[in-house]
Amino acid sequence: MQRENVVKSVSRALEIIALVSTKKGGLGVTEIANQIDINKSSVFRTLSTLAQYGYIEQDRETGKYKLGYKFLDVSSKLLESIDLRTEAKPFLQELEKMTNEVIHLVVYDQGEVVYIEKLEGTETLRTHSKVGKRAPMHCTSVGKAILAHLPEHDVIAILDRKGLPYHTDLTITSREAFLQELKEIRLRGFSLDLEENEYGITCIAAPVFDHLGKAVAAVSISGPTTRMTKNRLNQLGPIMIQTSKELSARLGYVQ
Numbered sequence: 001m002q003r004e005n006v007v008k009s010v011s012r013a014l015e016i017i018a019l020v021s022t023k024k025g026g027l028g029v030t031e032i033a034n035q036i037d038i039n040k041s042s043v044f045r046t047l048s049t050l051a052q053y054g055y056i057e058q059d060r061e062t063g064k065y066k067l068g069y070k071f072l073d074v075s076s077k078l079l080e081s082i083d084l085r086t087e088a089k090p091f092l093q094e095l096e097k098m099t100n101e102v103i104h105l106v107v108y109d110q111g112e113v114v115y116i117e118k119l120e121g122t123e124t125l126r127t128h129s130k131v132g133k134r135a136p137m138h139c140t141s142v143g144k145a146i147l148a149h150l151p152e153h154d155v156i157a158i159l160d161r162k163g164l165p166y167h168t169d170l171t172i173t174s175r176e177a178f179l180q181e182l183k184e185i186r187l188r189g190f191s192l193d194l195e196e197n198e199y200g201i202t203c204i205a206a207p208v209f210d211h212l213g214k215a216v217a218a219v220s221i222s223g224p225t226t227r228m229t230k231n232r233l234n235q236l237g238p239i240m241i242q243t244s245k246e247l248s249a250r251l252g253y254v255q
Contacts, residue, residue, distance in 0.1 A: 012038060013046050017055065017067070026064030084217060085117055087250045088208070091243050092119050092219065098239070101223040104129060104205075106142040108150075108216055111158040113143045121223075129222075138178060139167045141193035141205035142218035148185035149207050149215035155182065171196045189241040191218075192233065195225055202228035204236050206244035211252030219243055 015036050020027055029047065033040045047065050050056035054070030085105065092103045096119040105117035112134045129135065137143025137158065147155055164173045172178045185191045193203040205220035221228075221236060245255070 009046070012036075012042065013050060016043065016046055017050070020056065020065055021067055023066070026059055026062065026066035028062075028064050032065070084208075084251070088117065088217075088219065088247055091247050092117060095119075095219070095221060095239075095243065096121050099221055099223070099236070101221050101227070102129075104142060104203075104220045104222060106135070106146075106218050106220075108137075108146045108218075109134075111137065111162050113137055113140060113146065113218070116217075135197070136162065136165070136167070138162070138164050139171045139193065139196040140220075141191045141203035141222075142220045144182065144185055144191040144193070145205040145207045145218040145220075146215045148182040148191060149209070155179075167197050168195055168199050170194055188237070189244070190237050193220075200225055202233070204228070204233055204240055206240035207248075208244060208251065209248040209253040211254075213253060216251075219247065 015038075016032055019032060019035060027035075029040050029043050032038075032047075033043045036043075047056055047058075051058065051065075051068065054068045056065050057068040058065050084107065088105050092105055096103045100122040102121050103117075103119040104115055106113040106115050113136075115129050115131050115133050115135065118129060118131050135143065137147050147158070150158075159175060159178070164171070164175065164178055166173055172181060190204055190206045193201075193205075195202060197203075201222060202225045203220050203222040205218045207215040208217035208219060210216045219240070221240070248255075
């Protein structure tokens with residue numbers, strides 16, 4: 001019986017927290033009691049207990065209750081504990097299973113991308129990528145996916161510092177054309193590397209956003225151009241966009 005009461009009290013507290021969180025200006029005891037069908041004395045006792053621990057606070061002017069700052073402390077600890085590679089692994093494995101191609105996860109660092117995960121797929125493909133290696137942003141799908149969502153002044157600073165060096169005959173080396181490419185990527189939701197970094201290899205990528213909405217990483221599928229046809233890229237586009245949304249949500253990003 002005691003255990004059942006404890007579960008009920010926790011359940012009641014969670015219901016109240018969820019309800020209060022929906023109202024920016026807070027809610028009064030009567031409003032809460034009416035909405036979740038709990039008597040006012042029980043609501044008041046629960047609110048008082050939550051307030052003691054900082055999870056709920058009462059507005060001195062309105063008397064209404066709203067979320068307390070303790071939630072910021074708890075959420076920041078949760079965000080700090082999130083490991084990108086761990087969160088991304090199931091998504092990368094699903095892409096590998098679906099395509100049998102090479103799957104990459106990169107992070108943005110000082111104007112370049114760094115490969116932090118690579119799944120080889122089951123098809124044969126020789127690429128220069130390996131975990132720990134750095135790569136340019138302007139000619140890789142992962143780099144372009146991130147650049148397209150960085151603030152414009154950051155993009156310009158990177159281009160000023162790094163330039164648009166030639167890698168293949170298909171590398172975009174015109175700043176005007178490259179900035180236009182980034183606009184198209186933002187509209188499309190995914191980026192392409194059409195043999196711009198390595199001859200014979202085509203890649204498609206999508207950005208990964210953190211809880212602040214910053215593009216901090218990207219996921220890509222890489223394969224030989226003979227397999228990564230225009231038709232296949234069109235099919236993979238929506239899949240990459242969905243992967244981006246779901247993985248970003250795991251990192252705390254709310255659209």
